[in-house]
Amino acid sequence: MSKSFFDLFPPPVFLQMPFVGFSISDTSLRFVSLTKHEHTFVLGDYAEHPFKEGVVDAGFINQPEEIVAILKELKKKYSLQFIKITLPEEKAFVFRTQIPAVSPEEIRGSVEFTIEENAPLSVSEVVFDYMVVPTKNSSEDGKIDVVVSVVPQKVVDSYLKLCSEAGLFVVSCELESQAIARCIVRKDDISSYLILNLERNKTGFYITTGGAVQFTSTMVITPNNLSGLCDEISKIYWHTHGDKKGNVKISKILLSGEHAGHEGVREYIVSNLGIDVEVANVWENVFTLDTYVPDLSYKDSLSFAPAIGLALPFVSSQLS
Amino acid sequence: MTNLLPHAHQVALTKEYKHRRIVVLLSLFIFVIVVSIGFLLPSYILSTVRLTEIQAQEVGARKINEVLQEDNSASSVTLKEVSEKLLFIKTQGDSSVQAVIDLIILNKPADIKIKSITYQSGDDSNEGTIVLEGLAKDRESLTMFKNMIETQDAFIRVDLPISNFAKDKDINFSMDLFGTF
Numbered sequence: 455m456s457k458s459f460f461d462l463f464p465p466p467v468f469l470q471m472p473f474v475g476f477s478i479s480d481t482s483l484r485f486v487s488l489t490k491h492e493h494t495f496v497l498g499d500y501a502e503h504p505f506k507e508g509v510v511d512a513g514f515i516n517q518p519e520e521i522v523a524i525l526k527e528l529k530k531k532y533s534l535q536f537i538k539i540t541l542p543e544e545k546a547f548v549f550r551t552q553i554p555a556v557s558p559e560e561i562r563g564s565v566e567f568t569i570e571e572n573a574p575l576s577v578s579e580v581v582f583d584y585m586v587v588p589t590k591n592s593s594e595d596g597k598i599d600v601v602v603s604v605v606p607q608k609v610v611d612s613y614l615k616l617c618s619e620a621g622l623f624v625v626s627c628e629l630e631s632q633a634i635a636r637c638i639v640r641k642d643d644i645s646s647y648l649i650l651n652l653e654r655n656k657t658g659f660y661i662t663t664g665g666a667v668q669f670t671s672t673m674v675i676t677p678n679n680l681s682g683l684c685d686e687i688s689k690i691y692w693h694t695h696g697d698k699k700g701n702v703k704i705s706k707i708l709l710s711g712e713h714a715g716h717e718g719v720r721e722y723i724v725s726n727l728g729i730d731v732e733v734a735n736v737w738e739n740v741f742t743l744d745t746y747v748p749d750l751s752y753k754d755s756l757s758f759a760p761a762i763g764l765a766l767p768f769v770s771s772q773l774s
Numbered sequence: 775m776t777n778l779l780p781h782a783h784q785v786a787l788t789k790e791y792k793h794r795r796i797v798v799l800l801s802l803f804i805f806v807i808v809v810s811i812g813f814l815l816p817s818y819i820l821s822t823v824r825l826t827e828i829q830a831q832e833v834g835a836r837k838i839n840e841v842l843q844e845d846n847s848a849s850s851v852t853l854k855e856v857s858e859k860l861l862f863i864k865t866q867g868d869s870s871v872q873a874v875i876d877l878i879i880l881n882k883p884a885d886i887k888i889k890s891i892t893y894q895s896g897d898d899s900n901e902g903t904i905v906l907e908g909l910a911k912d913r914e915s916l917t918m919f920k921n922m923i924e925t926q927d928a929f930i931r932v933d934l935p936i937s938n939f940a941k942d943k944d945i946n947f948s949m950d951l952f953g954t955f
Contacts, residue, residue: 469798471791491845541778583776603776610780625787636775 463670473536474499474765475633476525478613481654481712483524486761487532491654493544495766497748500758511773512656513542515612516624518619522629538626538764539613543651543658546605547573548670550587552597561586565579565602569678573604581610601668603629603668626685631660631667634710635762638734639665645705648691649734651759652677652711652719659690660702677713690727707731712757736762783799870955872896874904874928878951881922883914896955901930910945921947929953 464470482505503524509517528534544556549572553564565584573586587599610627617624634651650656655676661669673688675682679727690705707729709720714733723731736744736759745764750758779787807823882888888908896902910916916938923931933950 466798467790468909469794471794495873580777583778584778601776607780610778610888614780614783623787624779624783629778632776688836769943 458758460622461667465720471536471625473538473765474532474539475761475766476632476635477758477760477764478510478521478540478542478616479630479653479760480512480656481505481618482536482757483521484758485528485532485534486758486765488740488762488765490727491746492574494745495748496741496746500750500755502762503528503530508718510542512662512691513609515616518612518616520618520621521616523532524656525616525622529620529622534622536623537617538628539617539624539758540630540633540764541605541610541613541627542549542710543630543670543672544656545605545609546600546670547575548629548631548667549573549604550599550601550668552599554599555596561600565600568602569604579607580604587663587666587668598762601666603667605629619766622637625698626764626765627669629667629764631658631662631670633760633763634658635660635662635665635667635763636739637736637759638710638730638738643671646703648687648707650683650687650703650707650709650711652713652716653710654712657686659686659710661690677716678721680719681726684723687723687729688727691727705730708734710736710759715753734759740768803941868926871904874951874953874955877926877928878906878923879885879902881926883922884914884921885911886919898950901952904951904953904955906947906949906951908947910947912943913939913945916945916947923949923951 468709472487473526474485477484484501486500488495489498505520509515509520514624515521551565551568551572553561553568556564559585565582566577567573568616569580569582573580577699582602582604584600584602587601589599605627614624626663630651631649635647638649639647639662646661646663647656647659649662651660653672657671657675657677659671659673660667661670664688669690675684675686677683687707691707709731710733713719720731720733723729734756735743736755742760748755777784781804782858828881862944875891875893878891879888886908887910890905890907892905892907894903910919920932922936923929924936929951931952934947938945939948
């Protein structure tokens with residue numbers, strides 16, 4: 455395979471500022487680093503630190519000193535400096551809206567006007583970003599479809615403070631749903647999927663189209679309550695984002711999270727709802743298992759999806 | 775991909791990257807300078823050694839030049855003195871003195887060698903004096919030389935002290951010739 459100029463003369467590591475993905479959930483802290491190998495990536499360092507009960511509760515950090523100690527330990531052990539972190543889904547608002555067709559420089563200003571209509575927060579109290587969703591009729595009706603992610607400023611600050619106290623430099627913050635979607639949905643796949651993030655004490659429901667998360671909802675439904683899970687899927691699948699709306703037609707349900715690999719979960723949903731369900735491959739955009747097998751088991755890797763999604767290099771051109 | 779990093783942090787990140795870029799460029803610059811110095815060092819050492827040699831040669835040449843200049847000045851002085859004497863003889867000297875000296879030299883026997891001729895001109899009250907110093911082979915040749923001089927009209931009186939005859943051979947003599955020259 456031919457080598458590019460930068461393969462032969464790579465920029466110095468000091469300038470590349472290599473980063474790792476950190477996922478902070480209610481139950482644990484996980485990190486993953488990917489190492490470039492020829493034209494793909496392979497699994498580098500990874501670690502998981504479970505939290506004691508109550509350290510993080512529904513995305514709210516109760517005991518920051520516990521997390522800072524873990525971050526410091528990981529920083530020292532793995533010589534970490536730059537990191538990407540996930541922000542809690544429960545504290546975020548993700549909505550799809552339309553704004554007037556304006557120049558790219560003016561989109562952010564237009565999006566700002568839509569925040570208070572769609573989230574119970576004032577613009578001055580939030581951190582937001584958006585992604586333009588290409589649609590068939592966008593140029594004709596003079597509107598642009600955007601997916602907006604909004605998180606309260608104090609939530610972002612609390613997570614950034616943890617990292618700065620541990621001596622880590624944050625290069626990016628993403629919602630857990632976005633990191634998971636980037637990890638398990640193939641880069642060039644434009645289909646719509648319902649992603650179920652099955653955690654120990656909650657379940658995240660994310661609808662993604664072309665890798666962009668357009669809807670998120672987090673409910674306190676444990677994987678033990680499979681009937682409740684099916685009811686919620688049914689609501690979202692058929693009534694909220696079904697074929698009736700036209701824009702989003704969910705083609706498949708993807709399971710991720712630490713309980714996604716439990717036996718019977720996939721089969722239960724398939725048999726009850728008759729929908730195509732698949733346990734996600736978290737290495738979808740990293741490498742093929744034909745060429746490289748990581749030393750992390752498939753079942754364990756499902757809980758690392760947000761961290762792997764963060765550790766993937768930035769590829770989108772739609773970032774504002 | 776959406777990035778929910780606050781604007782202030784994004785600015786800080788950009789600044790950090792710019793700082794790193796400056797560090798890399800400066801490191802590259804320093805590396806180039808160090809390598810250049812490494813490559814130029816042998817040339818510098820060689821040129822320094824060569825400079826020292828040339829300076830030493832210059833000092834040596836200057837000393838030689840000074841010595842030559844001193845010699846030249848000494849020679850110049852000698853030449854100047856000779857020129858002055860010749861000029862004096864030409865301009866100031868009496869033609870009769872030359873004739874007397876020619877007479878002495880031309881009539882001198884082969885056994886007599888004259889080392890020096892000293893002339894002191896006379897005036898109205900004193901006679902002129904020529905002092906001859908030389909080496910005679912023996913008493914006979916010295917006596918013969920004295921007699922030959924005495925026969926010449928140019929000389930009024932010839933003084934040859936008796937002490938000149940103390941030795942038989944190789945006699946260093948001094949003879950005073952008086953006359954109106």
